[in-house]
């Protein structure tokens with residue numbers, strides 16, 4: 001089996017897993033993965049639970065649609081991550097409930113929208129910047145991601161949802177799940193006196209496990 005064929009199957013399997021567990025509903029969200037000669041991307045208006053490996057969109061290195069169904073409207077967003085984070089092998093965008101809730105709350109810190117509550121989110125996701133709202137599919141999303149110069153593995157799109165990258169499709173999906181579970185804890189703990197990890201704790205995790 002070729003690398004691309006296996007990757008198509010991984011996208012279908014992991015997307016279905018996200019859908020089956022409620023991380024994505026309806027046709028919300030989109031996923032892409034880098035291949036040698038371009039990017040594989042979920043088609044626009046497709047349901048992550050019912051993807052067909054043969055119909056996954058393929059874009060060449062210049063972003064031209066070369067095969068499969070019409071790609072997600074968020075192509076600018078995904079391409080900007082690959083351009084600025086050479087270590088990124090996959091990008092996952094979801095409308096998962098709790099991360100999206102934080103993206104709508106007026107007091108979410110734009111510089112640190114998913115604060116370090118537990119070690120694993122620091123190890124798998126890192127600091128998460130909140131980006132200002134623009135409509136889905138807006139080319140300006142690509143500009144905003146490029147302006148971050150590859151500094152963040154994950155961002156929250158205001159009033160929209162999370163976007164998470166990883167070195168490969170499994171890492172990106174696992175990181176998106178970790179971000180969502182942390183967002184859930186943050187919402188559950190709202191109003192309670194909560195102890196976050198200290199900057200020393202975060203620095204230690206980064207030095208031992210590496211920065212995302």
Ligand SMILES: O=C(O)[C@@H](O)C(=O)COP(=O)(O)O
Pocket residue numbers: 027028029030042043044045046071072073074093136137
């Ligand atoms: O929120 C949106 O419209 C998109 O960001 C999205 O999640 C689904 O769009 P497509 O990937 O074009 O279906």
Ligand SMILES: [Zn+2]
Pocket residue numbers: 028029093094095136160161
């Ligand atoms: Zn979306």
